Amino acid sequence: MTTTGERGESAYLLGHSPTELDRLVLQARLYDPITTQALRLAGLSSGMRVLDVGCGAGDVTFAAAAIVGPTGAVTGIDAAPAALELAHARAARRAAEPGREREGVISFREATLPDVTLDEPVDAVIGRLILGHLPDPVTALRRLSRLVRPGGLIAFQDFDNHPLRVVPATPLADAVLQTIAEALTVDGTDLGAGARLYSLFQEAGLPPSGISATTPMGGAEDATILPLVVQTYRALSMAGLPARNRAREAARRVGDPDSLLERMRSEIAETRAVVIMPTAVTVWTVWNGEREESQTAARQPT
Numbered sequence: 001m002t003t004t005g006e007r008g009e010s011a012y013l014l015g016h017s018p019t020e021l022d023r024l025v026l027q028a029r030l031y032d033p034i035t036t037q038a039l040r041l042a043g044l045s046s047g048m049r050v051l052d053v054g055c056g057a058g059d060v061t062f063a064a065a066a067i068v069g070p071t072g073a074v075t076g077i078d079a080a081p082a083a084l085e086l087a088h089a090r091a092a093r094r095a096a097e098p099g100r101e102r103e104g105v106i107s108f109r110e111a112t113l114p115d116v117t118l119d120e121p122v123d124a125v126i127g128r129l130i131l132g133h134l135p136d137p138v139t140a141l142r143r144l145s146r147l148v149r150p151g152g153l154i155a156f157q158d159f160d161n162h163p164l165r166v167v168p169a170t171p172l173a174d175a176v177l178q179t180i181a182e183a184l185t186v187d188g189t190d191l192g193a194g195a196r197l198y199s200l201f202q203e204a205g206l207p208p209s210g211i212s213a214t215t216p217m218g219g220a221e222d223a224t225i226l227p228l229v230v231q232t233y234r235a236l237s238m239a240g241l242p243a244r245n246r247a248r249e250a251a252r253r254v255g256d257p258d259s260l261l262e263r264m265r266s267e268i269a270e271t272r273a274v275v276i277m278p279t280a281v282t283v284w285t286v287w288n289g290e291r292e293e294s295q296t297a298a299r300q301p302t
C-alpha cells in the first residue's frame with residue numbers, strides 16, 4: 001500500500017482518513033496482544049530506550065511503553081502528520097489513565113524512512129507493518145540498524161496475508177476477502193511481506209536470532225474480526241482501489257458497505273464459519289555491532 005514519491009520516499013496509499021485511522025486502531029485491538037508477546041519473546045524488556053518506526057496511530061509505541069516500564073522510553077516516528085496528531089492525542093488521553101505511571105515515557109516525531117537520525121543510539125528499533133510498505137526495505141533495515149547500540153535489538157512484524165479466508169467458504173465473505181486481497185496488490189504491495197521478513201534481515205546483513213508467527217481466527221461472535229474486515233473493505237473503497245483492478249466485479253457482489261457487517265455476520269453465523277486472518281510474523285536479531293555483508297549487500301552499497 002505504498003507509492004514512491006519524487007524523492008524516493010514512500011507514501012501510504014490508504015491515506016490517513018478518519019476511516020483508515022479507525023481501521024488501524026481496530027487492527028491494533030486484534031494484533032496488539034500478539035505484538036506484545038512477540039516483542040517480549042524477542043527480548044524487549046524493562047528500562048530499554050526504543051524507536052518505533054512507522055508508528056501510525058501509536059499502538060506499537062504504547063505496547064512497547066508498557067513493556068519497558070517507567071525507567072524506559074519509546075519514541076514513535078512516522079512520515080504522516082495526521083497519524084502523529086492522532087498518536088499525540090491518544091497518548092495525552094492515556095497519560096491521564098490510572099496505572100500509566102508504570103509505563104515508559106512516550107514521544108512522537110515526524111521522520112521519513114530511511115532518512116532517520118538520532119542523537120544517540122537506542123537499545124531497540126521496532127516496527128509493525130512498515131517494512132512491507134517501503135520501496136527498498138533492505139536499505140531501510142540496514143540504515144535503521146545503525147541507530148541501535150551493539151547488543152541491542154532489531155525486531156519487525158509484518159503480515160503474511162495468504163491465510164486470509166473463510167472456512168467453510170461463504171459467498172459474501174469470499175467476495176469481500178477477494179476484493180481486499182486484490183485491492184491490496186493494486187500498487188504491487190507484497191501480500192507475503194511477513195513471510196519474507198526472514199530473508200530480508202539476511203539480505204540486510206542481519207542474521208535473524210528468532211522468528212514467531214501467530215494467526216488470529218474467529219467466528220460471527222468475535223468482537224473485532226468482522227468489524228476489522230468490514231473497515232478494511234471501507235478504507236480500500238474510499239481509496240478507490242476496488243475500482244482500479246479485477247476486484248471491481250467482486251465489489252459489485254459485495255453490495256452496500258453500510259449493511260455489510262450485519263449481512264456478513266448472519267452469513268457466517270448461519271454457516272458456523274471461521275474467518276482466518278493474516279498471520280503476524282515477527283523476526284528479530286540481537287545486533288552484535290557488525291554487519292554481515294551478504295552478497296546482495298555487497299552488490300548494493302548504501
Ligand SMILES: C[S@@+](CC[C@H](N)C(=O)[O-])C[C@H]1O[C@@H](n2cnc3c(N)ncnc32)[C@H](O)[C@@H]1O
Pocket residue numbers: 009010011012024028053054055056057058059060077078079080083111112113114127128129130133134
Ligand atoms: C500500516 S501503518 C502501521 C502503523 C503502526 N505501526 C501499527 O501497526 O498500527 C503504516 C504506517 O507507516 C507509515 N509510513 C509509510 N511509509 C513511511 C516512511 N517512508 N517513513 C515513515 N513512515 C512511513 C505510514 O504513514 C503509516 O502510518
